[in-house]
Amino acid sequence: MATKLIITNYKNFKCGVKLNNGELVNIRFQTNEDVQIGDIYKVKIAEILPNDSCAFVSYGVEGKKGFFKRIIFPSGEKVHEGQSLLLQVRSIGSKDKVHLFTNNIILTGKFINLLPYGDEIILSRRTRKNLDSSQQDAIMDSLSESEVGLIARHNLTPDTLEIAKSELKNIYDLWNEIELDAKEVQTEGIVFQNNFFDQNFVCDYCDKNTDQIIFSENDRFERVKSWDETLDSSFAQFCQEIAKEKIEEEFNLTEKIDYLIESKYSLPSGGNIMIGKTDALTAIDVNTGAAKRFDTNREAIHLIAKLIKLKNISGKVVIDPVASDQNTLKKLVGMLKNEFRDDLSITNVYGYTRGGLLELSRSRNDRCIDELNLTSE
Secondary structure, three states: OOEEEEEEEEOOEEEEEEEEOOEEEEEEEEOOOOOOOOOEEEEEEEEEOHHHOOEEEEOOOOOOEEEEOOOEOOOOOEOOOOOEEEEEEEEOOOOOOOOEEEOOOOEEOOOEEEEOOOOOEEEOHHHHHHOOHHHHHHHHHHHOOOOOEEEEOOOOOHHHHHHHHHHHHHHHHHHHHHHHHHHHOOOOEEEEOOOOHHHHHHHHHOOOOEEEEEEOOHHHHHHHHHHHHOOOOOOHHHEEEOOHHHHHHHHOHHHHHHHHOOOEEEOOOOOEEEEEEOOOEEEEEEEOOOOOHHHHHHHHHHHHHHHHHHHOOOEEEEEEOOOOOHHHHHHHHHHHHHHOOOOOOOEEEEEEOOOOOEEEEEOOOOOOHHHOOOOOO
């Protein structure tokens, strides 16, 4: 299976695309807004809500407030109004909702994610999947002397441990700089801007089948290539720059992305699915065609899971499958769980509600495509 990563632009958005044998399997966007996921701000606790449940914070943007859920730390310490903290943007609010901030700060690298306020060494899900128990033990033993929390990413293997340790030191030095910068900032404001969209996309989606990492812009090509060459050059060897026009001619990205903006999708059997999004949840209706009910539902489950990942739908999702017998409906639950095995977001498939709707939830890691207004020029 030939895997290609394409780092380009779509309208006024930065865009990362993953293709397997020409089929779109992953896509991420970065908006041109001032606030990005991963940015670190010096904030001030503006208002603690009743029952000490959470707080609003001011972060240096006039008239804007963010939302901070975790106001009681594991140590038992509780924040108070007027207190200054370093918090990271966890998710971007949709429509008129505020951005969510967290004190679980993460600085990402190729092999290591640094958790400056943590004290655990964690192997990511993909690391545990890729390595056997002896390899996992070797990594844990080698990193055991770390004085801060960290996550071993799926790119880390026993062979790259020494490079990873060097990267960890560099990330820790960056954190020290961030803390020093925060002390010099007298009022609320940004102290670290996450400009690593391209690097993070390559790290997240490059796999053993990747044979090309294509860039439409020279500066983005040079930045990722030179960054990887300071490490082990495993990505750099696949990097190449191709004009945007040639990328479009060869891969037809515009048509692939435009497909995701729709709300109605046809099934091979002649049926279709309809996707409707509200502030509370996403509802998906399966309509039968000429095929048998099971075949329609099977096709629908495959397409629904694919679209949830590509559209980056998160939160509560309910699916109304074509009415079938109980044995068939149980099979659909297993199929749906299987479709999300390799999803980077955490997805929980709960089963059926009393009304017969198939229910799941998916963690939010970025905006849904429907929130990005991709139809505008």
